[in-house]
Amino acid sequence: xxxxxxxxxxxxxxxxxxxxxxxxxxxxxxxxxxxxxxxxxxxxxxxxxxxxxxxxxxxxxxxxxxxxxxxxxxxxxxxxxxxxxxxxxxxxxxxxxxxxxxxxxxxxxxxxxxxxxxxxxxxxxxxxxxxxxxxxxxxxxxxxxxxxxxxxxxxxxxxxxxxxxxxxxxxxxxxxxxxxxxxxxxxxxxxxxxxxxxxxxxxxxxxxxxxxxxxxxxxxxxxxxxxxxxxxxxxxxxxxxxxxxxxxxxxxxxxxxxxxxxxxxxxxxxxxxxxxxxxxxxxxxxxxxxxxxxxxxxxxxxxxxxxxxxxxxxxxxxxxxxxxxxxxxxxxxxxxxxxxxxxxxxxxxxxxxxxxxxxxxxxxxxxxxxxxxxxxxxxxxxxxxxxxxxxxxxxxxxxxxxxxxxxxxxxxxxxxxxxxxxxxxxxxxxxxxxxxxxxxxxxxxxxxxxxxxxxxxxxxxxxxxxxxxxxxxxxxxxxxxxxxxx
Amino acid sequence: xxxxxxxxxxxxxxxxxxxxxxxxxxxxxxxxxxxxxxxxxxxxxxxxxxxxxxxxxxxxxxxxxxxxxxxxxxxxxxxxxxxxxxxxxxxxx
Numbered sequence: 303x304x305x306x307x308x309x310x311x312x313x314x315x316x317x318x319x320x321x322x323x324x325x326x327x328x329x330x331x332x333x334x335x336x337x338x339x340x341x342x343x344x345x346x347x348x349x350x351x352x353x354x355x356x357x358x359x360x361x362x363x364x365x366x367x368x369x370x371x372x373x374x375x376x377x378x379x380x381x382x383x384x385x386x387x388x389x390x391x392x393x394x395x396x397x398x399x400x401x402x403x404x405x406x407x408x409x410x411x412x413x414x415x416x417x418x419x420x421x422x423x424x425x426x427x428x429x430x431x432x433x434x435x436x437x438x439x440x441x442x443x444x445x446x447x448x449x450x451x452x453x454x455x456x457x458x459x460x461x462x463x464x465x466x467x468x469x470x471x472x473x474x475x476x477x478x479x480x481x482x483x484x485x486x487x488x489x490x491x492x493x494x495x496x497x498x499x500x501x502x503x504x505x506x507x508x509x510x511x512x513x514x515x516x517x518x519x520x521x522x523x524x525x526x527x528x529x530x531x532x533x534x535x536x537x538x539x540x541x542x543x544x545x546x547x548x549x550x551x552x553x554x555x556x557x558x559x560x561x562x563x564x565x566x567x568x569x570x571x572x573x574x575x576x577x578x579x580x581x582x583x584x585x586x587x588x589x590x591x592x593x594x595x596x597x598x599x600x601x602x603x604x605x606x607x608x609x610x611x612x613x614x615x616x617x618x619x620x621x622x623x624x625x626x627x628x629x630x631x632x633x634x635x636x637x638x639x640x641x642x643x644x645x646x647x648x649x650x651x652x653x654x655x656x657x658x659x660x661x662x663x664x665x666x667x668x669x670x671x672x673x674x675x676x677x678x679x680x681x682x683x684x685x686x687x688x689x690x691x692x693x694x695x696x697x698x699x700x701x702x703x704x705x706x707x708x709x710x711x712x713x714x715x716x717x718x719x720x721x722x723x724x725x726x727x728x729x730x731x732x733x734x735x736x737x738x739x740x741x742x743x744x745x746x747x748x749x750x751x752x753x754x755x756x757x758x759x760x761x762x763x764x765x766x767x768x769x770x771x772x773x774x775x776x777x778x779x780x781x782x783x784x785x786x787x788x
Numbered sequence: 789x790x791x792x793x794x795x796x797x798x799x800x801x802x803x804x805x806x807x808x809x810x811x812x813x814x815x816x817x818x819x820x821x822x823x824x825x826x827x828x829x830x831x832x833x834x835x836x837x838x839x840x841x842x843x844x845x846x847x848x849x850x851x852x853x854x855x856x857x858x859x860x861x862x863x864x865x866x867x868x869x870x871x872x873x874x875x876x877x878x879x880x881x
Contacts, residue, residue, distance in 0.1 A: 600820045625878070626878075631877070633804055637804055646813045666830075670830050726842075
């Protein structure tokens with residue numbers, strides 16, 4: 303396996319140490335060899351050996367979440383409903399990478415339609431964590447996280463509606479990046495919650511994230527929401543931050559964690575950032591408001607999903623089961639085609655939108671979202687970056703039905719706080735920082751909307767300093783991967 | 789406590805469910821409904837709802853241009869039954 307970064311692979315390609323075709327074939331073979339253990343790939347793609355040109359991504363293989371439409375390739379969303387669906391158009395992010403001569407070699411497993419945080423909601427079963435295949439990757443972009451963490455490809459794409467890039471990245475010991483809302487086009491990404499969805503990147507170093515983000519982003523006439531800002535050159539402008547920053551944490555959020563391992567890691571993070579010259583600032587937010595985050599996310603995402611998934615009828619595409627009339631045929635097709643997890647989430651959406659409930663659930667959820675946005679606006683007036691642990695625990699052992707006991711607040715706030723980034727449209731990166739008993743743990747860093755370059759520059763500073771020296775138990779995960787998949 | 793009739797909601801969604809699956813759905817549903825119950829503690833008087841994370845001003849006016857379309861053949865490629873260039877389905881009337 304190559305287990306190299308994009309720039310290292312490019313060096314090999316330019317020096318003819320390996321050809322584009324050989325590299326893609328070997329990476330695809332690695333995926334095939336490991337997939338029995340990882341269950342991360344839904345289907346493999348034929349590819350053309352494109353030439354290496356000026357683009358840093360030319361000839362570089364990658365894996366795409368099976369939620370992004372790719373013409374003439376199956377795009378199933380890990381759903382029975384779309385098990386044989388072959389789009390006749392490309393998602394813009396796929397086109398953008400193809401324009402750079404990057405090579406898609408496979409499409410990865412996910413929670414159906416991006417609905418889930420475990421990857422259990424897939425017709426293929428869950429993707430497995432390369433550090434321990436009994437454990438999950440988290441979801442929904444679990445397959446993409448697994449293959450990057452196993453070293454099969456230097457990067458993979460996911461989508462993040464609540465935490466679906468950042469949390470799997472955290473559980474798998476790699477970097478996960480969610481750009482600000484609308485920075486990347488959503489055209490061709492099967493929609494879940496349109497006011498939250500954003501395609502993101504998995505990689506093993508900041509450079510690679512910046513290189514891929516530079517290729518992905520830009521205004522797209524096919525996604526009106528993406529037209530509000532100019533194309534950004536994230537790698538060209540990547541420069542490790544060298545200024546003291548104001549870095550904040552929300553005390554009530556941190557207080558909701560009850561895992562001493564994670565809390566100690568967070569203390570070390572604060573010390574480390576302080577040692578770099580940054581000013582660490584304690585901030586506050588109402589705990590009642592924080593407790594609402596999960597509910598607001600579900601009301602909004604699932605209300606939007608009831609509309610977005612209403613086209614799955616089996617009439618003109620997808621699984622079709624014919625019954626006595628149109629309605630019964632649609633019901634039969636959707637019943638068989640959609641998983642029980644997806645049905646439960648759609649029910650939440652339907653409940654929220656029901657005339658009798660709309661004011662108390664959907665409209666109130668939107669109003670609480672405003673309060674959350676206003677609160678974060680105030681916090682970002684005081685600090686440049688917000689930090690927190692990604693999750694209250696390591697990856698969960700689903701194969702042995704592990705249930706990690708935690709307090710109510712840990713369950714509702716600590717385990718779900720990453721979705722606040724989506725509710726306010728901000729950018730976020732998760733960077734693995736600790737390894738305990740062989741399992742990775744990660745920290746979350748958030749900056750305000752459209753401060754993506756700033757956040758990446760900060761991440762570069764963070765990474766550079768760890769490459770020079772570990773700090774106590776904080777280690778560098780630069781290009782780190784699971785050395786053995788067991 | 790949130791009151792709902794799961795059968796009505798399923799019907800709204802053109803879904804139905806029974807047995808173990810229905811029990812699972814109810815459990816998942818109630819788990820999320822518990823999270824929504826926290827809304828009760830928040831006063832939203834005079835607060836305007838947010839449909840998006842932030843305002844986006846992109847209602848551009850432009851002349852109509854035919855720039856993106858899919859052929860009839862491509863459009864029908866995923867249909868299970870096609871007849872005379874149309875999708876064939878259960879009789880409506």
